Amino acid sequence: MAEWLHEDGIGEERAILVERGDIIAARVDWGEALRPGFTGPAQIVVKHKGTRRGIARFADGGEALVDGLDPAVTEGATLLLRVTRAAIAEKGRTKLPQARPAGPEALPAPAPGLLAELRAGPLPVRSLPITDRSFDEAGWHELVEQAQGGEIAFPGGSLLVSPTPAMTLIDIDGTLPPPMLARAAVPAIARALTRLDIGGSIGVDFPTLADRKDRLAVDAALTEALAGWKGERTAMNGFGFVQLVARLERPSLVARFARHRTGAALRALLRQAERVTDPGVLLLTAAPALRRAMPAEWEAELIRRTGRAVRWQEDTGLALDGGFAQAVAA
Structure with a gap:
């Protein structure tokens, strides 16, 4: 099981x-504080005329798009709101979280x-x-590499997963004849959706299949591969395009790692540091950007968890994800 x-x-x-x-x-x-399930008071700072939508500001200064407002609500009013979708970073901007009125019986609560x-x-x-190695044994590092690069190989070809402002796009490339390539890609697509936690609007660009029976065969394969997946999809059109839609509550792993590379690398370095077993002071060797990005509370938590002093060695020749942790003499 x-x-x-x-x-x-x-x-x-x-x-x-x-x-x-x-x-x-x-x-x-x-x-992140404003993620699905968070419930708290927020002031309506913008109410779009003639709609039930607006923008609200929570006590910590974070803002969210709000839907489902009572028409009588005006700017300046304070309501109890529940966040339904986390913020999602995109190239050049960040989509605000989404929220709705929490209802008369709801109480303020942090997100679970x-x-x-x-x-x-x-x-x-x-x-x-x-310190457990089960994640490594199951292939966590390979999964992170797929999320960072957006490329997923399968027999006969590869997928390229790209987060865009409108949707997550999945492109298919390979050397097989188009009907075979399209069919070979289907299991990899179904697998990527759950492994990379992809939701929202998803566009899949299959090879163009001129013959209708080939398109129907891919549709049938998708139906089988996506059994149990909670979402909807269109049939393949004449250009090989299929659209999938699923509930979107948080950034996919691809969007998170692509848009927050420094944060992802820093968290990976801290994970390494916690796993060092040799005695001595923890030495973190990393690109200068990682040292600058380290929150003081995270370094304090590393010291608390490991019971060690921490030193840094900045190396301008290291890539963001090239940092490493080791024990050295005090």
Whole structure:
């Protein structure tokens, strides 16, 4: 039976759904305050005339797009709102979180953590110490590489997953004849949706298939591969395009790692540091950008968790994800 494995790292909760030693789904939570489930008072700072929409500002200064407002609500009013979608960073901008009125019986509440969300679901959950190697054994590093690069190989071709402002686009490339390439890509697409936690509007650009029977064959294969996936899709059009739509609550792993490369690399370095077993002071060797991005509270948490002093060595020749941690003599 599939089982969720969970780790609580510094600045990041992560979880993988593992079945027969393989990752079939993944989730990452970076602890943003305004994420789905957060309920709190917010002031309506913009009310769009003639609509039930506007912009609200919460007590911490964070803003959200609001829908479902009572027509009688005016700018300046304070309402209890529940966040339904987290902020999503895009090239050059960030989409604000989305929220709705929480209802008369709701109370202010923080967003549930990832572990709590998983435990509320139907599958078993096992929380692991950060030193456990189960994530590595299941292929976590390969998954992160796919999320960072957006490229996923499959027999005969590859997928290129690109987050855009309008949708997540999946392009298919390969050397097989178009009908064979399209069919070969289907299992990889279905697998990528859950492994990379992709939701919202998703466009899949298959090779153009002139013969209608070939398009119908791909549609049938998609129906089978996406059984159990919670979303809707269109049939393939004459240009090989298929649109999928699923509920969007948070950034996909591709969007998160593509738009927050420094934050992702810093969290990975901290995870390495927690796993150092040799005695001595922790030495973090990293690109200067990682040192500058380190929040003081994260470094303090690393010291608390490991019981060690921490030193930094900046190396301008290292890439963002090239940092490493080791123990050195005091």
